Amino acid sequence: MPRTEDPRKLPEAPSLKTILDTILADVREEVAVAKSAKPLSEIRAMLADAPPTRDFAEALSSQFCLIAEIKKRSPSVGPMREENVNEAAAAYSASPIVKAVSILTNQRHFGMSIHDLAAIRSTIPHPVLRKDFFVDEYQIHEARAYGADAILLMANVLETSKLATFHALALDLGMECLFEVHTLDEIATLPAKARVVGINSRKFKSQTGFAGLAGSSEKDFSLELAAFELVGHLPTGAIRVAESGITPANLKSVSEKFEAALVGTSLLRDPRGIRACLSDFESAIAH
Numbered sequence: 001m002p003r004t005e006d007p008r009k010l011p012e013a014p015s016l017k018t019i020l021d022t023i024l025a026d027v028r029e030e031v032a033v034a035k036s037a038k039p040l041s042e043i044r045a046m047l048a049d050a051p052p053t054r055d056f057a058e059a060l061s062s063q064f065c066l067i068a069e070i071k072k073r074s075p076s077v078g079p080m081r082e083e084n085v086n087e088a089a090a091a092y093s094a095s096p097i098v099k100a101v102s103i104l105t106n107q108r109h110f111g112m113s114i115h116d117l118a119a120i121r122s123t124i125p126h127p128v129l130r131k132d133f134f135v136d137e138y139q140i141h142e143a144r145a146y147g148a149d150a151i152l153l154m155a156n157v158l159e160t161s162k163l164a165t166f167h168a169l170a171l172d173l174g175m176e177c178l179f180e181v182h183t184l185d186e187i188a189t190l191p192a193k194a195r196v197v198g199i200n201s202r203k204f205k206s207q208t209g210f211a212g213l214a215g216s217s218e219k220d221f222s223l224e225l226a227a228f229e230l231v232g233h234l235p236t237g238a239i240r241v242a243e244s245g246i247t248p249a250n251l252k253s254v255s256e257k258f259e260a261a262l263v264g265t266s267l268l269r270d271p272r273g274i275r276a277c278l279s280d281f282e283s284a285i286a287h
Helices: 019-037 039-051 082-094 114-121 138-144 160-171 206-211 226-235 248-257 274-286
Strands: 065-070 096-104 128-131 149-156 176-181 196-198 239-243 260-263
Touching: 019 138, 039 138, 039 226, 065 082, 082 260, 082 274, 096 260, 114 149, 128 160, 138 160, 138 274, 149 160, 160 176, 196 226, 226 239, 248 260
Parallel strands: 065 096, 065 260, 096 128, 128 149, 149 176, 176 196, 196 239, 239 260
Antiparallel strands: none
């Protein structure tokens, strides 16, 4: 009997441009434009007026918690619910399980900018992670100048030497780094002093076609939750963060192996509202 392929399953196609390739090309173009509009010298001058950093790693250290995310859309599932996005900062500030906030600053693909980060940071008590695709030291200076307390460094984007260089610069500027990995090989590239490491279950190497699921209520085939099994290979002593695909239903099992979970889409797309979804996460942790 001939084998029937699931028509929704996206085949590997290394020759095709991936969504990550597309995003990175756009980011490099955007950084070039930003440098032209506001040179690094001007960004550095802004550092003196930046708010003092809040300790990102310390905030995640006391008990299992959430890094709650704010974004307006994503390539994998499309737009978030506008009312949830608008209420996110207030809801996260009031929640006992949210200890840090992640803000996407990639305007083209996620709908928000570094200016949104600055505005939101001034209204919340938690450390703020600038979540973006870092490819240039300019972005790191920019992150601190606009109030970020931590930045995301992706091991599938940066080579080993760049991870170390960017980490050192972030620390010099008073920020922490969340290192993101997907595989054992990527774990091996992490700097020796990495304090916060996340495993992302999202398969960024999927071809651009997974964005065709945007807005769909069907399963997100860009997720591979088995990636969380790599947790035992993370550096000893590091704060371990689970990223992508986290729901109240699987939170309890995640909390047994990780110190924190980065959650965005579940909260921002819940039709009941963001506070109702947060309540589900709070109950899942309590029980």
